[in-house]
Amino acid sequence: MTSRTAVWHAGVDRASRWAAILLGFSIPISVALDNLLLALLAALFVLGGRYRDKLARIRENPVAVAAALLYAMFLVGAFYGKASAADARLYLGKYIDLLFIGVLLPVFADPVTRRRGLLAIGASMVVTLIASYLGVIGVLHGRPENSALVFKGQITQNLFLAVFAFALLVYAHYQGNRRTPWLLRALALIVVADVLFFGQGRTGYMTVILLSLYLFFILARWRGVLVVALAAIVIGAFSAAVPNSLSARIEQAVREARQWQPSGESTTSIGIRLDFYYHSLKIIEKHPLVGVGTGGFEAAYARANKDNNQGPVRNPSNEYFLVTAQQGLVGLALLIALFVTQWRSAPRLGDRGATLVARGLVLAMASGCLFNSFLLDHTEGLAFAWMSALLFSGWNGAAGSRCKAADSADCSNSD
Numbered sequence: 001m002t003s004r005t006a007v008w009h010a011g012v013d014r015a016s017r018w019a020a021i022l023l024g025f026s027i028p029i030s031v032a033l034d035n036l037l038l039a040l041l042a043a044l045f046v047l048g049g050r051y052r053d054k055l056a057r058i059r060e061n062p063v064a065v066a067a068a069l070l071y072a073m074f075l076v077g078a079f080y081g082k083a084s085a086a087d088a089r090l091y092l093g094k095y096i097d098l099l100f101i102g103v104l105l106p107v108f109a110d111p112v113t114r115r116r117g118l119l120a121i122g123a124s125m126v127v128t129l130i131a132s133y134l135g136v137i138g139v140l141h142g143r144p145e146n147s148a149l150v151f152k153g154q155i156t157q158n159l160f161l162a163v164f165a166f167a168l169l170v171y172a173h174y175q176g177n178r179r180t181p182w183l184l185r186a187l188a189l190i191v192v193a194d195v196l197f198f199g200q201g202r203t204g205y206m207t208v209i210l211l212s213l214y215l216f217f218i219l220a221r222w223r224g225v226l227v228v229a230l231a232a233i234v235i236g237a238f239s240a241a242v243p244n245s246l247s248a249r250i251e252q253a254v255r256e257a258r259q260w261q262p263s264g265e266s267t268t269s270i271g272i273r274l275d276f277y278y279h280s281l282k283i284i285e286k287h288p289l290v291g292v293g294t295g296g297f298e299a300a301y302a303r304a305n306k307d308n309n310q311g312p313v314r315n316p317s318n319e320y321f322l323v324t325a326q327q328g329l330v331g332l333a334l335l336i337a338l339f340v341t342q343w344r345s346a347p348r349l350g351d352r353g354a355t356l357v358a359r360g361l362v363l364a365m366a367s368g369c370l371f372n373s374f375l376l377d378h379t380e381g382l383a384f385a386w387m388s389a390l391l392f393s394g395w396n397g398a399a400g401s402r403c404k405a406a407d408s409a410d411c412s413n414s415d
Helices: 003-026 031-047 051-060 062-077 085-104 111-136 154-174 179-199 202-241 245-259 269-286 297-304 319-349 352-368 378-392 399-406
Strands: none
Touching: 003 031, 003 111, 003 378, 031 085, 031 378, 051 062, 062 085, 062 319, 062 378, 085 378, 111 154, 111 179, 111 378, 154 179, 154 202, 154 352, 154 378, 179 202, 202 352, 269 297, 269 319, 297 319, 319 352, 319 378, 352 378
């Protein structure tokens, strides 16, 4: 390798690292900047050459392989079914974030870049949190439906804040000095309060509960679960006694679910979702193995629900139903395989905090996909790909045995 080539590669690598770090800050805030940075990262990946080394890194990483296989199924699905070329391209473009796991793996191979990336997305979440509280007290003008929402909608903002609080508690537990852990725990409580009492997102509520149960079980086993249960009882009692958004949203969800009728034309949030699920199951029943093909969901849904008055339906607000409707049971198996691969690979990250955060990411994404099409959505899908690349770039096949031998509880090994 000539000195000029070495300088070129060094410059491309440096630019890629900073673009990836900046993307971590951008994801919770700006779609336009996301797209600009993604285009830059793709260009740098091509211009940087050394494709054999990059492909070798991707092949050796089970998470990157699982993500690539899932996208390959989407690509194959574009060649069967009755979807138009435009619809197929639309869905392929939305799922392209899965391939960026492989693109970002070499970029985050450097531990310093990983730390800077975590600091970048953490800083972005702090900005979001401050802006949210400023919206609550009327200093900033948030979205018309909720002043606590600033850069994103309620589902996205509350999901991100819930995972952020979980990560803060994880790293607070593994910090060595005395002062920092308590600052992180205090910040986590402020974040959770925003999610529960101001964000008004049911996905956020579910994520907070699920990640709290997981974390406290790992740290204190059943005593930890008891702590979370007691906290939930206290919060529930408070919500019942004092009118607030948490109790109102839960009561609304229960009421709308009870009112839903399979043959009706729902107008409520929960009712519309149940309509989506009901008619998606009809599509899956007719096309169980490989589905209707990538981009074929909208037309298939229109056929399944001929009396639909909701307008075009491009996704059923459930990633599992969407993938199964378009890619069949084969696609569903590949989606579940991606989550399972991440879960099983997490103990081999060599760092106990990273293991817990990686598994928390899987829990948040896998559970959120029950009520949202997160991989299809730009911000959630990109955040998942970015965090997966950052965390699993530290994957080491030999680290799992060391983690098991050192401390099975802290490493969260339950395989």
